[in-house]
Every structure is written in C-alpha cells, then in structure tokens.
Amino acid sequence: MRSLIHRIGRGILLCGAIFLCSVPLFAQSNLVAATPPMGWNSWNHFAWNVNEADVRAAADAMVASGMRDAGYVYVNIDDTWEGQRDAQGYIHSNNRFPDMKGLADYVHSKGLKLGIYSSPGPKTCAGFEGSYGHEEQDAETYAKWGIDYLKYDMCSYLGIMKKQAPNDDQKQWQMMQQAYEKMHQALLKTHRPIVYSLCQYGFNAVWSWGPQVGGNLWRTTGDIKDNWDRMALIGFSQAGLAPYAAPGHWNDPDMLEVGNGGMSDGEYRLHMSLWAMLAAPLLAGNDLSKMTTATREILLNKEVIAVDQDPLGKQGDRISAIGPYEVWMKPLAHGEKAVALFNRGTTAYPISFHLRAVGYSHAVHARDLWAHKDVGMIQDAYTAVVPSHGVVLLRLQP
Numbered sequence: 275m276r277s278l279i280h281r282i283g284r285g286i287l288l289c290g291a292i293f294l295c296s297v298p299l300f301a302q303s304n305l306v307a308a309t310p311p312m313g314w315n316s317w318n319h320f321a322w323n324v325n326e327a328d329v330r331a332a333a334d335a336m337v338a339s340g341m342r343d344a345g346y347v348y349v350n351i352d353d354t355w356e357g358q359r360d361a362q363g364y365i366h367s368n369n370r371f372p373d374m375k376g377l378a379d380y381v382h383s384k385g386l387k388l389g390i391y392s393s394p395g396p397k398t399c400a401g402f403e404g405s406y407g408h409e410e411q412d413a414e415t416y417a418k419w420g421i422d423y424l425k426y427d428m429c430s431y432l433g434i435m436k437k438q439a440p441n442d443d444q445k446q447w448q449m450m451q452q453a454y455e456k457m458h459q460a461l462l463k464t465h466r467p468i469v470y471s472l473c474q475y476g477f478n479a480v481w482s483w484g485p486q487v488g489g490n491l492w493r494t495t496g497d498i499k500d501n502w503d504r505m506a507l508i509g510f511s512q513a514g515l516a517p518y519a520a521p522g523h524w525n526d527p528d529m530l531e532v533g534n535g536g537m538s539d540g541e542y543r544l545h546m547s548l549w550a551m552l553a554a555p556l557l558a559g560n561d562l563s564k565m566t567t568a569t570r571e572i573l574l575n576k577e578v579i580a581v582d583q584d585p586l587g588k589q590g591d592r593i594s595a596i597g598p599y600e601v602w603m604k605p606l607a608h609g610e611k612a613v614a615l616f617n618r619g620t621t622a623y624p625i626s627f628h629l630r631a632v633g634y635s636h637a638v639h640a641r642d643l644w645a646h647k648d649v650g651m652i653q654d655a656y657t658a659v660v661p662s663h664g665v666v667l668l669r670l671q672p
C-alpha cells in the first residue's frame with residue numbers, strides 16, 4: 275500500500291510539474307488485465323521443444339478455432355527461447371526463434387498479443403539466460419520486439435537470496451519483492467503496456483504484496499500437472515484467496531491442462547469450471563492445432579468464459595464442503611451469481627445448496643452452463659446429481 279501511495283503521489287507530482295495528466299504513470303498495472311488474461315502458453319504441452327513454427331501454429335489455431343474471438347488473445351512463449359547476450363549485454367533469442375520481432379509482427383497481424391518469459395535470477399528454471407543484472411536492457415528489448423506480456427519466474431533467484439541473506443527469511447522475502455519491483459520499474463520505463471505475471475509459486479503470501487510490485491497476476495501454487503490429483507489439489511486449495519483478486523490483479527493457480535490427455539473430458543470440464551470460478555487467468559496449455567471436438571467445446575464454452583471474465587472482477591470462493599462434495603459461489607455483475615457443484619468423490623452424488631447460502635433471499639432464475647439449458651426458477655434450494663470428478667455449473671439471475 276505504501277508503494278502504491280508513493281506511486282500515486284509520483285504520478286500527481288509529475289502531472290503538476292508538466293500540466294499534462296492524460297496517462298498517469300502509476301496506472302499501468304490497472305490499464306492491462308482488467309479481466310483475467312486469456313490466451314495460450316507453450317510450456318504445458320511443448321516444454322523444452324517449442325519453436326517459432328509451433329508458436330505461429332498456435333496463433334493460427336487461435337484464430338481458426340474461434341478462440342481469439344472468444345477472448346484468448348495472448349500467445350505466450352515460456353522458457354527455452356533464450357539465446358546468448360551480446361557484448362553490450364543485450365539478450366538474443368536462440369536459433370529456434372530466429373526472428374522475435376518478425377514473430378511479434380505476425381502474431382499482432384492476427385489480432386493477438388505476444389508474451390515472453392524470463393527470470394530475476396541469472397538462469398531460468400530450464401537453465402537458460404535469466405535477466406539478473408540486465409533487467410532494464412531486457413525490458414527494453416521486449417518492448418522493441420513488441421512483447422505484450424512477461425512471465426517472470428523466480429527459479430535461480432532463490433539461490434541468490436539464500437547466498438546473500440543466509441538464515442534471514444525476512445531479508446530474503448524483501449529481496450524477492452525488490453527483484454520483482456526492479457523488473458516492474460524496467461517495464462514501466464518502456465512505456466509499453468506489458469502484462470506482468472509474477473511466478474514465484476505463492477511464496478510469502480504473494481497475493482498480499484503482488485499488486486505493490488506491479489503484478490497483474492501472480493502464481494499462487496507450484497506447477498500444475500496433467501492429472502486429476504494435482505489439478506484438484508491446486509484448484510481447490512485456492513479457497514480463501516478471493517479477497518486478493520480484483521481488476522488488474524489476479525491470483526494465478528497456473529495454466530490449463532485441458533486437452534493434454536491426462537484427464538477425462540469430465541475432469542477437464544471441472545478444471546475449466548473451477549478456474550472460471552476462481553477468476554483465474556485462462557491460458558490454454560495444449561497443442562491447439564490438434565484439438566478434439568470435446569477439448570474445443572470445453573475451451574470455447576462462452577458461458578463458462580463469461581463467468582471467468584465477468585466485469586465485476588470478483589473471485590469465487592467455497593461456500594460449503596461436505597466430504598468431497600463442494601459448493602462454490604462467484605458474485606457476478608448486476609447481482610447475478612455463478613454457483614458450482616463439484617464432486618471430488620469417486621461415485622455420482624446428489625449435491626444441494628440453499629439460495630440463502632449463496633446470498634439470495636428470493637427465487638432466482640438458473641441456467642446450466644455446460645448443458646446450455648435454462649433450469650427454470652429455483653425457489654429455495656436446488657439439488658443436482660453430479661458425476662464423479664464432475665461439475666454442475668449454474669448462472670443465477672435474480
């Protein structure tokens with residue numbers, strides 16, 4: 275908060291000094307990511323093997339599949355694009371990405387935006403060149419290429435913290451925040467709106483300080499994996515984080531695994547629903563050029579996307595959990611609410627909720643967002659039999 279006031283103060287000071295206040299300097303983090311960022315990221319499917327052709331193919335598929343028009347606009351290259359620094363210290367991409375500027379131009383020509391990845395440490399998690407000591411140069415390079423999104427991944431900076439402040443947790447956390455703030459300042463200096471994604475796996479309650487270091491989103495957990503146990507563990511552990519999400523600032527429980535093959539379509543529907551209830555960034559992580567019809571229908575369910583992207587910008591939270599049967603509610607604009615009935619158990623089960631438990635004292639109209647059907651009026655309570663590892667997602671209108 276102190277740093278926010280400081281930044282606001284600086285903005286006002288500058289306005290006063292030059293009598294021009296059209297774009298306040300401090301406001302960048304609120305100008306981008308007014309709703310949770312949507313797009314695609316290379317890591318979950320391509321990992322170390324990604325190259326320029328894969329990224330172009332992802333961009334093409336985002337247009338052809340209708341994903342771009344449904345809101346998926348960021349095409350994000352994750353780790354392993356990095357090459358060497360030149361004699362002046364400027365980073366170059368490696369030979370799998372021979373022309374970053376050309377790639378950005380291509381992505382932009384499709385009405386999409388390009389994201390990139392780096393680390394505050396000397397090395398990224400995959401051992402490639404990080405930004406340590408070159409933050410301003412890297413931000414300048416990204417802006418020159420036309421980059422619109424940066425995922426900044428802690429990785430080897432953890433080692434720097436431990437080395438410079440051994441056995442001093444407080445000092446280490448302070449160093450971590452400073453490292454993120456350093457890149458934030460470097461990004462601001464480019465005057466290019468760049469979504470800033472913090473990736474430090476949720477250490478030190480990042481949600482409580484992420485906005486102060488310019489984060490538009492921050493990872494709240496370790497890495498997701500393409501299996502039910504890991505996805506459910508990460509997703510359901512987000513209960514309680516709702517107060518920290520707001521337009522421009524989102525909790526990020528990691529990218530989607532929908533369509534990668536390790537879960538059933540029903541489990542992927544639950545994954546997509548839970549991420550929408552969490553107002554989580556929706557970054558598809560599959561090979562978009564080879565989607566099954568079911569995968570496409572899950573990623574492109576516009577009624578579910580609308581829950582995630584609701585302009586009120588409130589994250590949902592758990593209302594009740596009886597064993598593996600959970601009810602979650604997300605407030606939406608105009609007094610509407612999304613209610614999700616999740617079955618984490620191994621057999622189908624009837625899950626119920628009362629309207630008063632989700633904040634209504636009168637009857638509401640309900641629509642089932644996976645069946646794409648109106649359910650009709652709910653007077654008092656509602657029960658649905660939910661399949662194992664499945665979900666019923668409702669939109670309620672007063």
Ligand code: GLA
Nearest residue numbers: 317352353399400427473497
């Ligand atoms: C970390 C991040 C992942 C991915 C890899 C890349 O594990 O959490 O999302 O970016 O690094 O090396």
